[in-house]
Amino acid sequence: MLFSENILVALAGLRANIMRSLLTMLGIIIGIASVIAIMTVGNSITVMVNETMQGLGANNIQMGINYKPQEEDVSESGMDFGDGYMRAVTDEDLISQDMLDAFQEKYKDKIQYILLEERVANSTVTIGKNSANIQIVGYNKDNIDFMDIDMVDGRKFLARDYADAKNVCMVSDKFVERLYDGDTSKALGTMVDVPINGDYHSYYIVGVYEYVPDQFSFGDANNPTTTFYLPLSTAREETHNQGKGYEWLTLVTTIDTDNDSFSEEVRDYFNMTFYAKNDAFEIQVINMESMMDSMNTMINTIQLALSVIAGISLVVGGIGVMNIMLVSITERTKEIGTRKALGATNGSIRLQFITESVVICVIGGIIGIILGIALGSLAMKVMGYQAAISVSSIVIAVGFSMAIGIFFGYYPANKAAQLNPIDALRYE
Amino acid sequence: MSQELMLDLRDIHKSFFIGTPNEFEVLHGLNFTVNKGEFVSIVGQSGSGKSTLMNIIGALDRPTAGEYNLDGVDIEKAKDNELSAIRNKKIGFVFQTYNLIARTTALKNVELPMMYAGVGRGEREERAKHLLEEVGMSDRMMHKPDELSGGQKQRVAIARAMANDPAIILADEPTGALDSATGRLIMDIFHRLHEEQGKTIVLITHSPELSKETQRIITLKDGTITGESTGNWSGLNRKEEA
Numbered sequence: 150m151l152f153s154e155n156i157l158v159a160l161a162g163l164r165a166n167i168m169r170s171l172l173t174m175l176g177i178i179i180g181i182a183s184v185i186a187i188m189t190v191g192n193s194i195t196v197m198v199n200e201t202m203q204g205l206g207a208n209n210i211q212m213g214i215n216y217k218p219q220e221e222d223v224s225e226s227g228m229d230f231g232d233g234y235m236r237a238v239t240d241e242d243l244i245s246q247d248m249l250d251a252f253q254e255k256y257k258d259k260i261q262y263i264l265l266e267e268r269v270a271n272s273t274v275t276i277g278k279n280s281a282n283i284q285i286v287g288y289n290k291d292n293i294d295f296m297d298i299d300m301v302d303g304r305k306f307l308a309r310d311y312a313d314a315k316n317v318c319m320v321s322d323k324f325v326e327r328l329y330d331g332d333t334s335k336a337l338g339t340m341v342d343v344p345i346n347g348d349y350h351s352y353y354i355v356g357v358y359e360y361v362p363d364q365f366s367f368g369d370a371n372n373p374t375t376t377f378y379l380p381l382s383t384a385r386e387e388t389h390n391q392g393k394g395y396e397w398l399t400l401v402t403t404i405d406t407d408n409d410s411f412s413e414e415v416r417d418y419f420n421m422t423f424y425a426k427n428d429a430f431e432i433q434v435i436n437m438e439s440m441m442d443s444m445n446t447m448i449n450t451i452q453l454a455l456s457v458i459a460g461i462s463l464v465v466g467g468i469g470v471m472n473i474m475l476v477s478i479t480e481r482t483k484e485i486g487t488r489k490a491l492g493a494t495n496g497s498i499r500l501q502f503i504t505e506s507v508v509i510c511v512i513g514g515i516i517g518i519i520l521g522i523a524l525g526s527l528a529m530k531v532m533g534y535q536a537a538i539s540v541s542s543i544v545i546a547v548g549f550s551m552a553i554g555i556f557f558g559y560y561p562a563n564k565a566a567q568l569n570p571i572d573a574l575r576y577e
Numbered sequence: 578m579s580q581e582l583m584l585d586l587r588d589i590h591k592s593f594f595i596g597t598p599n600e601f602e603v604l605h606g607l608n609f610t611v612n613k614g615e616f617v618s619i620v621g622q623s624g625s626g627k628s629t630l631m632n633i634i635g636a637l638d639r640p641t642a643g644e645y646n647l648d649g650v651d652i653e654k655a656k657d658n659e660l661s662a663i664r665n666k667k668i669g670f671v672f673q674t675y676n677l678i679a680r681t682t683a684l685k686n687v688e689l690p691m692m693y694a695g696v697g698r699g700e701r702e703e704r705a706k707h708l709l710e711e712v713g714m715s716d717r718m719m720h721k722p723d724e725l726s727g728g729q730k731q732r733v734a735i736a737r738a739m740a741n742d743p744a745i746i747l748a749d750e751p752t753g754a755l756d757s758a759t760g761r762l763i764m765d766i767f768h769r770l771h772e773e774q775g776k777t778i779v780l781i782t783h784s785p786e787l788s789k790e791t792q793r794i795i796t797l798k799d800g801t802i803t804g805e806s807t808g809n810w811s812g813l814n815r816k817e818e819a
């Protein structure tokens with residue numbers, strides 16, 4: 150009851166001195182606004198990074214061959230600078246299909262998919278006056294299944310397309326729009342000639358999928374580079390890699406697999422079973438989940454560091470509030486004396502002025518939050534990303550401005566409370 | 578018939594700048610009592626120590642030496658918070674300079690002592706309205722002090738002094754800043770409070786006429802009581818005079 154009265158008194162005081170109140174709040178406004186802006190930007194980047202990595206597959210494990218760490222071995226000639234002695238990759242070092250078959254057999258209840266791909270080239274297909282940009286990539290069946298492509302017309306690859314390395318392809322609706330007037334029935338079943346490294350290769354169009362632009366696609370929006378899907382075996386023929394192993398691949402695990410421990414298991418399995426005798430190479434495993442975690446930790450650390458720097462202006466703002474509270478108490482000495490004559494205790498005077506300081510800081514904080522969100526969103530918009538507002542930072546900011554109000558209001562309020570009633574009443 | 582005492586001051590001394598070379602005594606051992614329901618005035622030259630005495634009576638200041646008993650409470654022994662409660666519930670102050678709280682309405686000003694007493698909002702507002710009505714200010718309740726004349730401000734201040742139905746009203750030159758007609762109006766309110774509600778009133782005034790309206794006149798000179806006389810007070814007299 151007394152508390153709500155105090156808030157009303159504080160608000161009346163602020164209204165009577167709008168310009169001074171605003172200037173007093175400025176430090177708090179700037180401090181909170183910059184912290185919130187930093188939080189908003191940081192949060193947006195985190196969300197974006199996470200979405201992107203989620204897109205790459207959060208429960209994915211990347212594995213590939215990597216140089217074995219060199220034993221510290223100092224020869225007579227001096228230091229051994231690793232790389233100088235490292236030999237190039239040979240076909241024997243690669244992860245072979247046999248290894249994968251054995252691996253999959255052993256861990257079949259933990260592995261959902263083994264994703265393999267073969268990048269062939271980027272190219273431009275021309276029919277008459279029209280052209281379409283493509284990137285030619287081969288995928289295995291697991292990979293196509295995993296990607297969950299939305300078909301507009303036609304079909305996906307069949308088992309025999311993969312097995313027999315058929316010259317079949319899937320193209321985007323964008324590709325059909327540019328080269329076949331958007332008529333999928335016209336495109337389906339036709340042979341398309343694709344220039345690859347100077348030679349023309351012909352593929353039979355079996356499917357048309359829906360192109361979804363992603364945020365990383367640069368260049369001409371009317372003629373984006375869309376994916377030209379081939380069966381993995383077909384692509385590997387193109388790159389003369391048929392029958393060879395893979396330098397890297399991606400594992401998609403089943404839902405209830407713990408990727409952290411499974412990553413280690415995979416690494417140990419491959420290195421002990423297949424790479425123990427290899428003189429230069431071993432298998433390295435990267436768990437996307439832990440990579441995402443460390444990425445988030447990094448962003449959070451940077452964000453925190455920046456916020457702390459911005460927070461310093463809050464301290465300056467707090468000192469400003471304290472200063473103006475001291476001025477206000479001096480101006481209102483007689484009022485304090487009167488209140489004491491009417492029966493105000495030291496405690497109620499203290500509460501009155503702390504409330505006033507908290508009200509100043511919280512209003513400043515709220516203005517700061519609005520300003521900060523606006524600034525942060527604007528920054529994200531300029532960078533071309535979606536702004537993600539961090540709700541927790543808003544709650545913290547309100548709490549923090551209250552704390553500043555209490556902390557920097559306490560000294561002036563206490564000074565007011567300690568005033569001798571008669572000295573206060575006699576004050577001119 | 579023994580009268581009950583409202584105020585009992587014995588050998589009250591008050592010094593300022595204690596412990597410095599400038600130390601000087603303003604009140605030199607005052608002795609006097611005020612009965613319950615009495616209307617007393619204190620007169621004396623400027624600087625004689627009237628306000629200093631009033632502040633001690635009002636529990637705003639403590640005497641340097643002496644004993645002071647207000648309505649049975651030993652004031653020298655009371656702690657700060659107890660003094661706050663005494664000022665809040667037993668005493669109603671009326672100042673020469675009104676001392677209304679700026680930026681708040683007349684109504685809120687009257688509610689203030691009740692707020693410190695912990696009276697609930699509804700009851701507070703009802704009583705404040707009633708008090709303002711009694712001093713003829715019901716049409717100015719929502720006005721702020723800077724929108725009121727001196728006489729109106731003082732009437733609000735009297736309503737505020739009455740907020741917690743105090744045992745005693747202390748008024749330090751309440752008409753000092755007002756013209757005689759307005760002063761008359763204020764004095765009538767005091768008389769009414771005294772007669773109709775039996776309030777004990779201590780009034781400081783420079784005006785000999787006003788002091789004569791009271792029951793007893795205490796004269797202060799250089800910090801000593803130099804005389805006590807009976808006033809011409811009588812309920813009927815007052816009305817004839819007005």
Ligand SMILES: Nc1ncnc2c1ncn2[C@@H]1O[C@H](COP(=O)(O)OP(=O)(O)OP(=O)(O)O)[C@@H](O)[C@H]1O
Nearest residue numbers: 575593594603621622623624625626627628629630
């Ligand atoms: N807080 C104080 N500090 C120092 N001296 C004071 C203080 N209060 C009063 N005095 C001194 O005490 C003396 C009496 O002052 P007081 O205000 O009691 O006089 P008064 O009788 O009320 O005068 P007036 O009629 O002008 O109001 C004066 O000399 C004044 O300077």
Ligand SMILES: [Mg+2]
Nearest residue numbers: 627628629749
């Ligand atoms: Mg005086």
